[in-house]
Amino acid sequence: MPDADPIARHRNRWFAVILLVGFSIVFFLPFAWMVSTSLKPLNETMSLPPRWLPSEPQWQNYPDAMRAMGPFWLYARNSLMLALLNVVGTVASSALVAYGFSRIEWRGRDSVFLLLLATMMIPFPVVMVPVYTLFRELGWIGTFKPLWVPAFLAGAFNVFLLRQFFLSIPKDLTEAARMDGCGEFRIFWQIILPLAKPALLTVALFQFMATWNDFLGPLIFLVRQEQFTLALGLQNFQSVQGGTAWHWLMAASTLVVLPVVFLFFLTQRTFIRGISTTGFK
Amino acid sequence: MAEIVIDNLRKVYPGAKGQPDKVAVEGASFTIHDKEFLVLVGPSGCGKTTTLRMIAGLEDITSGSIRLDGRLINDVAPKDRDLAMVFQNYALYPHMTVYRNMAYALELRRVPKDDIRRRVENAAKLLGLLEPDNLLERKPKALSGGQRQRVALGRAIVREPKAFLFDEPLSNLDAKMRVETRAELSRLHHALQATMVYVTHDQVEAMTLADRIVVMNGGRIQQIAPPLEVYHRPANLFVAGFIGSPRMNTITGTVTGEGDRVIFTEKGTDHPIRLAMRGDLARLLEKHLGQEVILGLRPEHLADARDLTDPDPGATFEARVDVVEPVGAETWVYLRSSAHQLIARVPHAEPRTDIGHTLHFTADLSRARFFHPGTGESL
Numbered sequence: 001m002p003d004a005d006p007i008a009r010h011r012n013r014w015f016a017v018i019l020l021v022g023f024s025i026v027f028f029l030p031f032a033w034m035v036s037t038s039l040k041p042l043n044e045t046m047s048l049p050p051r052w053l054p055s056e057p058q059w060q061n062y063p064d065a066m067r068a069m070g071p072f073w074l075y076a077r078n079s080l081m082l083a084l085l086n087v088v089g090t091v092a093s094s095a096l097v098a099y100g101f102s103r104i105e106w107r108g109r110d111s112v113f114l115l116l117l118a119t120m121m122i123p124f125p126v127v128m129v130p131v132y133t134l135f136r137e138l139g140w141i142g143t144f145k146p147l148w149v150p151a152f153l154a155g156a157f158n159v160f161l162l163r164q165f166f167l168s169i170p171k172d173l174t175e176a177a178r179m180d181g182c183g184e185f186r187i188f189w190q191i192i193l194p195l196a197k198p199a200l201l202t203v204a205l206f207q208f209m210a211t212w213n214d215f216l217g218p219l220i221f222l223v224r225q226e227q228f229t230l231a232l233g234l235q236n237f238q239s240v241q242g243g244t245a246w247h248w249l250m251a252a253s254t255l256v257v258l259p260v261v262f263l264f265f266l267t268q269r270t271f272i273r274g275i276s277t278t279g280f281k
Numbered sequence: 282m283a284e285i286v287i288d289n290l291r292k293v294y295p296g297a298k299g300q301p302d303k304v305a306v307e308g309a310s311f312t313i314h315d316k317e318f319l320v321l322v323g324p325s326g327c328g329k330t331t332t333l334r335m336i337a338g339l340e341d342i343t344s345g346s347i348r349l350d351g352r353l354i355n356d357v358a359p360k361d362r363d364l365a366m367v368f369q370n371y372a373l374y375p376h377m378t379v380y381r382n383m384a385y386a387l388e389l390r391r392v393p394k395d396d397i398r399r400r401v402e403n404a405a406k407l408l409g410l411l412e413p414d415n416l417l418e419r420k421p422k423a424l425s426g427g428q429r430q431r432v433a434l435g436r437a438i439v440r441e442p443k444a445f446l447f448d449e450p451l452s453n454l455d456a457k458m459r460v461e462t463r464a465e466l467s468r469l470h471h472a473l474q475a476t477m478v479y480v481t482h483d484q485v486e487a488m489t490l491a492d493r494i495v496v497m498n499g500g501r502i503q504q505i506a507p508p509l510e511v512y513h514r515p516a517n518l519f520v521a522g523f524i525g526s527p528r529m530n531t532i533t534g535t536v537t538g539e540g541d542r543v544i545f546t547e548k549g550t551d552h553p554i555r556l557a558m559r560g561d562l563a564r565l566l567e568k569h570l571g572q573e574v575i576l577g578l579r580p581e582h583l584a585d586a587r588d589l590t591d592p593d594p595g596a597t598f599e600a601r602v603d604v605v606e607p608v609g610a611e612t613w614v615y616l617r618s619s620a621h622q623l624i625a626r627v628p629h630a631e632p633r634t635d636i637g638h639t640l641h642f643t644a645d646l647s648r649a650r651f652f653h654p655g656t657g658e659s660l
Contacts, residue, residue, distance in 0.1 A: 172372035175339050180386035180436075181360040194376040 089151030098162035557595030
């Protein structure tokens with residue numbers, strides 16, 4: 001036991017701190033570089049040796065980038081709408097399916113669950129073409145539908161995550177609810193969901209990030225520019241302008257990333273509080 | 282208030298691949314009378330909890346029937362049975378306050394708000410949840426184990442159900458709380474005049490709480506009787522051994538007739554205990570002359586012969602004192618006859634019996650029970 005020895009404990013603690021700080025720097029560096037570049041004049045973005053900080057912060061880059069990107073607020077609205085629809089759809093459908101896999105007994109349940117898990121092993125590029133064909137048959141290409149309707153059909157990973165969490169909720173609680181007079185749906189709605197808040201928030205945040213950052217989906221299924229999302233809009237800087245306006249691209253990227261960062265800080269306390277303190281037993 | 286009639290109840294869990302099916306309850310039939318406190322007792326895995334859960338509706342019934350006030354409820358959903366259950370782990374909703382925990386079932390039944398408040402407050406008062414501290418607005422995690430248990434009781438009481446079902450409700454409490462809550466349950470039963478079905482593995486709880494006890498083992502009912510009858514007239518060796526602490530002494534021996542006397546002779550030794558039977562017992566054993574039987578005798582029915590003014594010579598034997606355990610008001614004396622280990626409860630606070638000495642002990646044969654060595658059934 002390292003705990004028994006105060007010197008060893010001290011050493012372990014320092015080791016952990018150094019490791020964590022090290023990783024933080026590695027992950028923070030690209031972000032810092034992005035923000036720094038977003039404030040440089042164009043000629044400083046590619047200078048050699050690299051400059052860490054702009055000679056003079058170019059705040060003007062931000063409004064300029066938004067203008068250069070095209071209809072920035074329209075893109076933002078599209079992104080936000082898709083993200084919210086996806087979050088609502090994913091949380092609602094995954095939770096419902098996870099309840100069925102964790103709290104209701106039915107024949108073949110575990111086999112079906114395994115099948116569901118197996119779908120996680122199929123990478124998106126493999127199904128991309130058939131899915132495209134499917135949506136084309138439905139006449140959905142060029143509409144938002146391919147980008148949000150599937151979210152209401154519960155994804156394997158989220159179902160798995162929520163099922164594991166639901167399983168940790170004592171069976172006694174649902175049985176007590178059943179004795180109190182709850183039907184299956186009310187147990188789900190009034191007992192399981194309130195207790196699963198941390199897990200639901202996790203799923204919601206993951207889904208928000210995934211949709212917000214999704215580039216491939218909008219690229220494939222959207223046709224008209226006024227439907228584009230922010231992630232797709234960023235591409236304008238690389239293709240439309242000929243050379244890449246790095247300072248604007250980085251300024252726009254910073255703006256796009258900002259809501260996700262904000263959302264993460266807003267919800268992180270719930271994550272960390274997590275399962276341990278919800279007060280079972 | 283209600284009468285529950287259980288007839289030939291059976292529960293089989295299908296075995297996993299290649300495993301045989303597991304029979305949890307087999308041929309259970311009994312009636313829980315209106316206002317009765319019935320305790321299901323037995324070792325773990327005996328089917329008592331499964332039986333209770335079938336009554337609750339939380340477990341499907343393989344075959345047999347359960348009737349509540351004459352109505353067949355085999356396939357009635359738990360919520361429509363109007364039974365309240367108190368769980369071993371309390372099963373309070375962690376995200377609701379004590380008040381809402383207790384009010385929840387009533388809200389689902391659309392009881393008017395004023396009624397709910399009145400009923401919750403009455404129950405809370407009855408259970409001491411208002412004094413000294415008002416606990417109604419607390420969350421379960423801010424309560425002690427005993428308080429949680431009382432909230433769980435309160436949740437059942439406010440329902441005013443047809444019957445209460447208890448699944449080992451005291452087993453998570455410490456020894457002191459358990460004794461207090463046990464007494465509280467007794468008071469509650471008296472105050473509410475309700476039908477209660479109670480599952481426990483603890484024979485002391487069964488003895489102290491029950492109007493009648495159902496002893497179960499291996500999925501089958503062993504005996505149904507009031508506590509003292511179970512104690513004094515166990516139906517078989519299992520019940521004899523399970524109920525009572527320290528456990529009942531059993532001595533294997535043979536029955537012989539000597540003249541007009543019926544003698545029980547301990548088996549498997551050259552210096553056997555020999556006991557002369559009289560009266561009813563002699564008439565009972567006469568039917569088993571020459572056969573092997575098992576004698577059962579409670580420890581309190583074995584006395585140090587020196588304590589008796591006129592010990593019956595036909596019921597007195599010699600035994601060596603093995604261990605002496607003073608337990609306060611009395612002393613438990615472990616004896617060795619030549620073939621059996623026996624325990625006597627003697628009413629001395631001060632142990633005065635020396636270990637290793639051979640002394641005379643007298644059995645109160647009027648309290649003796651005899652069992653068939655093959656079937657274990659009482660003769």
